[in-house]
Amino acid sequence: MNKDFKQIFTKNYRRLFNKTSLIAFEETLTYKFLNYTLKQTSDWFETVGEIGINFIHAIKFIFTGNINVKATIEQSSRFGVDSLPITLLMVGVSGMIIALQLAYEMVKQGAGNYVGALLTLIIIREIGPIMGSFAVISMVGSSMAAEIGTMKVTEQVDAIKVLGVNPVCYLIVPRILAGFLIMPFVIILANTVGIIGGFIASNLVAGVSALNYIDSVWRGLAQKDIFVSILKAGIFGGIIALISSSIGYKTEGGAKDVGASTTKAVVWSFVAVVFADYIISMIFFN
Numbered sequence: 001m002n003k004d005f006k007q008i009f010t011k012n013y014r015r016l017f018n019k020t021s022l023i024a025f026e027e028t029l030t031y032k033f034l035n036y037t038l039k040q041t042s043d044w045f046e047t048v049g050e051i052g053i054n055f056i057h058a059i060k061f062i063f064t065g066n067i068n069v070k071a072t073i074e075q076s077s078r079f080g081v082d083s084l085p086i087t088l089l090m091v092g093v094s095g096m097i098i099a100l101q102l103a104y105e106m107v108k109q110g111a112g113n114y115v116g117a118l119l120t121l122i123i124i125r126e127i128g129p130i131m132g133s134f135a136v137i138s139m140v141g142s143s144m145a146a147e148i149g150t151m152k153v154t155e156q157v158d159a160i161k162v163l164g165v166n167p168v169c170y171l172i173v174p175r176i177l178a179g180f181l182i183m184p185f186v187i188i189l190a191n192t193v194g195i196i197g198g199f200i201a202s203n204l205v206a207g208v209s210a211l212n213y214i215d216s217v218w219r220g221l222a223q224k225d226i227f228v229s230i231l232k233a234g235i236f237g238g239i240i241a242l243i244s245s246s247i248g249y250k251t252e253g254g255a256k257d258v259g260a261s262t263t264k265a266v267v268w269s270f271v272a273v274v275f276a277d278y279i280i281s282m283i284f285f286n
Contacts, residue, residue, distance in 0.1 A: 047268070051246045057168045058176050058242070068174050075178035078140050079237065080186060087135040087186055088193045094127050095119065095194035099201035107206040115206070116213040117220020119198040124225045125285075128191040129232040130277060133240065136183065137269045141244040144175060145265035148248030149258040157249070171249065175241040183237025184230045191229060228284045235280065236273050243269045 061067065103115050148171055151157050157167050195217065202208040247265040251257050 054246045058173045061169045061173050071174035075174045076182045079182040083136045083139040087132045090131045090135045091190035092193040092197040095197035096201040099198040103202035103206040116216030120217045123194040124229045132187045132190045133236040133273045141240045141269050144244040145248035145262045149251035149261045152251045172245040179237030179241035180234045184233040187233035
């Protein structure tokens with residue numbers, strides 16, 4: 001009898017000890033860090049997989065001609081009209097800021113004839129596409145993620161499925177097409193405003209004349225630079241639409257989760273645009 005009692009007591013003690021140790025371990029910073037890392041890694045792979053699947057489905061719908069033209073035109077208006085003022089403002093001011101820092105020093109060193117060429121290359125190659133994309137992410141990408149996320153949590157997406165309509169074809173494909181097709185026009189206008197802003201600042205700070213500036217721009221700008229700028233704009237627009245729509249489509253829960261998805265879409269879009277910019281620049285300018 002004493003032997004049986006001792007065995008039962010020992011077994012229960014070990015079970016209690018293991019449970020207590022586990023609870024204590026869960027309160028440590030090491031466990032919290034590992035748990036957070038594991039969750040973030042799992043979420044990262046899930047998000048990448050969701051984006052990849054939506055991209056494949058979107059490509060299939062596009063090449064089979066299954067496109068909602070009306071929705072594409074509506075989304076094109078968002079890319080081309082709603083985001084245009086803030087895009088032009090950001091790129092124009094960025095051009096002026098760069099000119100403030102470069103023009104006077106270049107003129108002082110006797111390189112005033114190259115001010116327009118240098119500013120144009122900086123704006124066309126990088127500032128225009130990157131700053132323009134950041135403006136579009138802030139204005140359009142965030143609203144896309146919030147809109148689709150709200151539709152998901154309020155079961156509007158489920159209603160679309162009940163009607164026999166594919167949500168990817170109806171919600172994501174028009175946005176990707178609009179971003180890819182309209183973004184280049186937005187960036188062309190933004191580049192133009194950025195170059196004009198660079199001239200205004202150069203003239204005010206260093207006294208660079210309009211004729212000298214325009215001649216420098218004409219001599220320094222190449223067709224390759226314009227082509228790469230337009231290519232970047234189209235790819236960035238498609239990436240912004242794809243990521244924002246996919247993350248919004250992945251939303252589950254309530255209003256708090258919609259806000260979290262919107263923030264996540266903005267962050268992911270920023271990072272993806274920067275990485276895409278590096279890869280394209282490495283291919284064409286390396």
